[in-house]
Amino acid sequence: xxxxxxxxxxxxxxxxxxxxxxxxxxAKYLEIARCELFEQFDYNVxxxxxxxxxxxxxxxxxxxAQPLHFQQKVKVKATLVEWENxxxxxxxxxxxxxxxxxxxxxxxxxxxxxxxxEMLYVSPDILxxxxxxKS
Numbered sequence: 730x731x732x733x734x735x736x737x738x739x740x741x742x743x744x745x746x747x748x749x750x751x752x753x754x755x756a757k758y759l760e761i762a763r764c765e766l767f768e769q770f771d772y773n774v775x776x777x778x779x780x781x782x783x784x785x786x787x788x789x790x791x792x793x794a795q796p797l798h799f800q801q802k803v804k805v806k807a808t809l810v811e812w813e814n815x816x817x818x819x820x821x822x823x824x825x826x827x828x829x830x831x832x833x834x835x836x837x838x839x840x841x842x843x844x845x846x847e848m849l850y851v852s853p854d855i856l857x858x859x860x861x862x863k864s
Contacts, residue, residue, distance in 0.1 A: 731860070732808040733766040736825055739801045750797035756789065759820050759834055762807035766818065772859040780855040781843050784816060788837040795831040797822070803831065812860060814851055815839050 735758075743754040767773040777784055797803060802825035811817035815837055822832035840849040840856070857863040 730808060730810070731766060731769050732806060733762060733769050734804055734806045735762045735765050737761060737803050737805060739797050739799055739803065741799055744799045748799040750799075752791075752793060755791055755793075755797075755822075755832065755834070758803070758805050758822065759789075759791075759807070759818075759836060762805035762820060763818055763836065766807040766809060770859045770861075772856065776859070778843075780853070782849075782853055782855070783841045783843055784838040785841060786836050786838050787815075789834065791832060791834040793832055795829070797831060802826065810835075812852055812856060816852070816856075 737758055739750050743750050743757075745751055764773055772780075804823050804825045806821045806823070808819045808821075809816065810819050816839075817835060817837050820832070820834040820836075821830065822834075823830055840853055841847065842849060854863060
């Protein structure tokens with residue numbers, strides 16, 4: 730299982746008048762952790778492009794358990810849990826100081842052959858190579 734963590738301080742431009750992070754910004758926080766996760770196995774956006782595949786997000790679910798506040802430091806943990814036919818990444822956002830759970834989420838991505846524009850129903854070999862599952 731591959732995982733990565735990012736520490737994010739909630740900036741002023743992401744909050745409303747109550748100093749609570751707007752729900753739409755959570756996708757950005759997940760993306761930061763997801764990029765850190767993909768760096769762990771050298772298959773972030775530049776490597777995806779070089780391999781001839783795009784990996785668009787086709788599903789995203791977020792469970793807002795507790796709000797995120799201005800200047801709060803949060804830990805966003807991203808864990809790769811599926812890769813055979815799609816990429817599924819689970820996320821957990823916790824308060825960086827207390828460890829209290831604030832948000833759970835997941836994203837699903839599928840491989841698209843850039844040359845043909847066709848979606849693949851099985852992840853391409855390059856992903857398995859990057860994960861160390863094929864030589």
